[in-house]
Amino acid sequence: MKVDFQKLESIAAQIRRDIINMTAAAGSGHPGGSLSAAEILTVLYFHKMNIDPNNPKWEDRDKFVLSKGHAAPVLYSALARRGYYSPEELLKLRKIDSMLQGHPDMKGTPGVEMSTGSLGQGFSTSIGMAIASKLDQRRNRIYVLLGDGEINEGIVWEAAMSAAHYRLDNLTAILDYNGLQIDGPNKEVMGIEPLREKWESFGWHVLEIDGHSFKEIISALDEAEETKNKPTIIIAKTVKGKGVSFMENEVGWHGTAPNTEQREIALKELGGEE
Amino acid sequence: MADKKATREAYGEALVELGRKNKNVVVLDADLSKSTKTSLFAKEYPERFFQMGIAEQNLMGTAAGLAASGKIPFASTFAMFATGRAFEIIRNSICYPKLNVKICATHAGITVGEDGASHQALEDIACMRAIPNMVVINPADAVSAKAAINMAAEYKGPVYVRLGRAKVPVIYDENNFKFELGKGIQIKDGNDVTIIATGVMVSSALEAREKLLAEGITARIIDMHTIKPIDKDIIIKAAKETKRIVTAEEHNIIGGLGSAVAEVLSENCPVPLKRIGVKDSFGESGKPDQLLKKYGLTAADIVSAVKELL
Numbered sequence: 375m376k377v378d379f380q381k382l383e384s385i386a387a388q389i390r391r392d393i394i395n396m397t398a399a400a401g402s403g404h405p406g407g408s409l410s411a412a413e414i415l416t417v418l419y420f421h422k423m424n425i426d427p428n429n430p431k432w433e434d435r436d437k438f439v440l441s442k443g444h445a446a447p448v449l450y451s452a453l454a455r456r457g458y459y460s461p462e463e464l465l466k467l468r469k470i471d472s473m474l475q476g477h478p479d480m481k482g483t484p485g486v487e488m489s490t491g492s493l494g495q496g497f498s499t500s501i502g503m504a505i506a507s508k509l510d511q512r513r514n515r516i517y518v519l520l521g522d523g524e525i526n527e528g529i530v531w532e533a534a535m536s537a538a539h540y541r542l543d544n545l546t547a548i549l550d551y552n553g554l555q556i557d558g559p560n561k562e563v564m565g566i567e568p569l570r571e572k573w574e575s576f577g578w579h580v581l582e583i584d585g586h587s588f589k590e591i592i593s594a595l596d597e598a599e600e601t602k603n604k605p606t607i608i609i610a611k612t613v614k615g616k617g618v619s620f621m622e623n624e625v626g627w628h629g630t631a632p633n634t635e636q637r638e639i640a641l642k643e644l645g646g647e648e
Numbered sequence: 649m650a651d652k653k654a655t656r657e658a659y660g661e662a663l664v665e666l667g668r669k670n671k672n673v674v675v676l677d678a679d680l681s682k683s684t685k686t687s688l689f690a691k692e693y694p695e696r697f698f699q700m701g702i703a704e705q706n707l708m709g710t711a712a713g714l715a716a717s718g719k720i721p722f723a724s725t726f727a728m729f730a731t732g733r734a735f736e737i738i739r740n741s742i743c744y745p746k747l748n749v750k751i752c753a754t755h756a757g758i759t760v761g762e763d764g765a766s767h768q769a770l771e772d773i774a775c776m777r778a779i780p781n782m783v784v785i786n787p788a789d790a791v792s793a794k795a796a797i798n799m800a801a802e803y804k805g806p807v808y809v810r811l812g813r814a815k816v817p818v819i820y821d822e823n824n825f826k827f828e829l830g831k832g833i834q835i836k837d838g839n840d841v842t843i844i845a846t847g848v849m850v851s852s853a854l855e856a857r858e859k860l861l862a863e864g865i866t867a868r869i870i871d872m873h874t875i876k877p878i879d880k881d882i883i884i885k886a887a888k889e890t891k892r893i894v895t896a897e898e899h900n901i902i903g904g905l906g907s908a909v910a911e912v913l914s915e916n917c918p919v920p921l922k923r924i925g926v927k928d929s930f931g932e933s934g935k936p937d938q939l940l941k942k943y944g945l946t947a948a949d950i951v952s953a954v955k956e957l958l
Contacts (some may be wrong), residue, residue, distance in 0.1 A: 377724045388720065402876070408805070431713045433718075479745070480716070481746065483743055486904075487716065488712075488713070488716060488741070488745070489740070489741065489744050489745040491738060491740070492741075494705075494709075495712075495736075495737055495740055497709075498705065498706045498708075498709025498710060498712075498713070498741070499709045499710070499712045499713035499716065499741055500713060501706065501709065501710045501713055501714060502710040502711060502712060502713020502714040502715070502716070502717065502721075503713040503714075503717050504713075505698060505710065505713070505714060506713065506714050506718070506719055507717070509695070509696070509719075509918050510717075528705070529705040529706055529709065529737070532701075532703035532705060532706035533706050533709065533710075534700070535703070535706075536703070536706055536710065537701060539701075540698075559876030592830070615860050
């Protein structure tokens with residue numbers, strides 16, 4: 375399938391602008407870890423996943439679980455731009471009575487497959503989704519995005535173990551490996567290396583890519599689809615805050631919203647106002 | 649006296665029947681299927697049974713994912729680990745999104761016996777009823793347990809069913825029993841006091857009634873199988889008509905049935921109340937009957953409590 379890389383670039387830039395605008399309007403939220411995942415979500419929602427925004431409950435759809443639920447802005451933007459609801463909803467992020475809750479709410483937001491926010495749990499539920507698909511002999515795929523800090527949680531390893539045990543080759547996990555968590559870099563807070571070896575020893579097929587390269591993301595997703603009898607994890611090396619110079623690789627931009635001035639600078643860098 | 653049968657046995661059998669009737673029913677366990685009796689379902693429908701190993705958090709998360717995919721998961725392990733270890737997964741991944749997961753946990757209460765304190769869940773009712781969207785059921789015998797399981801399968805939303813290890817007297821007639829969610833069952837009427845009991849304590853309450861009758865005291869006996877949503881009407885009626893309430897549960901007196909009844913009474917019809925249950929302590933190893941005696945959960949204890957109110 376011929377890929378329109380320019381289109382994907384343009385969408386990713388739009389998603390990044392949305393993230394800045396949403397969090398600025400809300401006065402809170404998680405820009406850093408949302409920005410690092412823009413290419414990943416772009417590829418999933420605009421190239422790879424077999425979905426229908428007009429039929430969000432279609433039984434054979436591919437599913438995406440944002441296990442690192444705090445990156446809700448990137449998901450909300452992708453869903454809006456893909457047509458699940460109007461982009462006008464985006465600026466209502468985190469506001470009272472809004473359809474866009476601080477962390478994903480499957481009951482309230484079209485296109486959200488699981489309520490997440492408490493780290494590790496989304497990943498665990500994706501095991502259940504993958505098992506259900508196999509039981510029903512469906513050909514759909516389950517995608518789940520994890521954070522690197524998130525994998526400190528024990529439930530992640532319980533889930534990883536069970537995915538291999540049940541040979542869930544219809545499950546593709548992606549690790550948004552931006553190297554930073556809240557109190558500092560992963561290696562200072564709680565060392566997670568060696569990553570490849572850990573996942574391989576848990577029975578997973580492991581791929582390592584540049585998480586901002588559309589080509590590499592697509593290639594990895596395709597390889598995951600071809601890999602049988604074991605689940606695949608794509609360790610995507612990313613930059614937290616990617617696209618906004620003063621946010622890139624900065625610990626402080628995990629959970630702080632840009633102020634008016636910062637928003638303007640960021641948008642300029644990202645190619646526009648909206 | 650009637651037969652004795654453990655509520656977990658009734659659960660295991662009910663699951664097999666459910667599995668036959670409804671292809672969407674799936675079962676999960678955490679390496680305890682021989683004890684929880686999900687092994688019976690596993691034998692009949694191995695393709696729909698998912699052994700999750702000793703990993704209760706992932707057990708519940710996986711159940712949530714299955715429910716989100718249209719299945720009706722029955723997730724089992726011991727009450728301690730289901731509601732303790734996996735509490736937050738139940739709260740955030742099952743109850744918050746209101747997913748159709750049935751948590752059927754066995755070995756609740758002190759009658760777990762010899763395994764001792766670490767395995768004796770005495771706070772599970774308290775934990776589960778504090779979560780929005782959760783339904784909490786503690787059936788008294790094998791007949792009502794089976795009915796509760798069948799009801800749970802029909803009910804749309806999260807359910808916690810609390811089952812026991814030990815054999816308990818059969819109270820109800822299988823051919824003449826109706827389980828109504830949220831409705832207490834007035835087994836016997838009385839004028840002097842109402843004993844509202846749940847789970848294994850219902851039999852003890854009936855025993856207590858006999859002892860009290862011998863002394864000319866009539867006790868109304870209510871089986872409060874559904875602790876959430878609790879039957880406020882039956883409680884208020886009992887308060888108005890009998891003026892004294894004793895609650896009895898195989899659980900800490902903090903946070904369970906006694907507390908739930910106290911909440912209703914205080915807001916609607918305050919009357920003197922005594923709570924029979926474990927008095928905020930951990931259990932220990934022992935035979936079930938010895939433990940019930942040592943921790944104040946016998947018919948005699950109920951009788952004493954009634955007399956304190958008279």
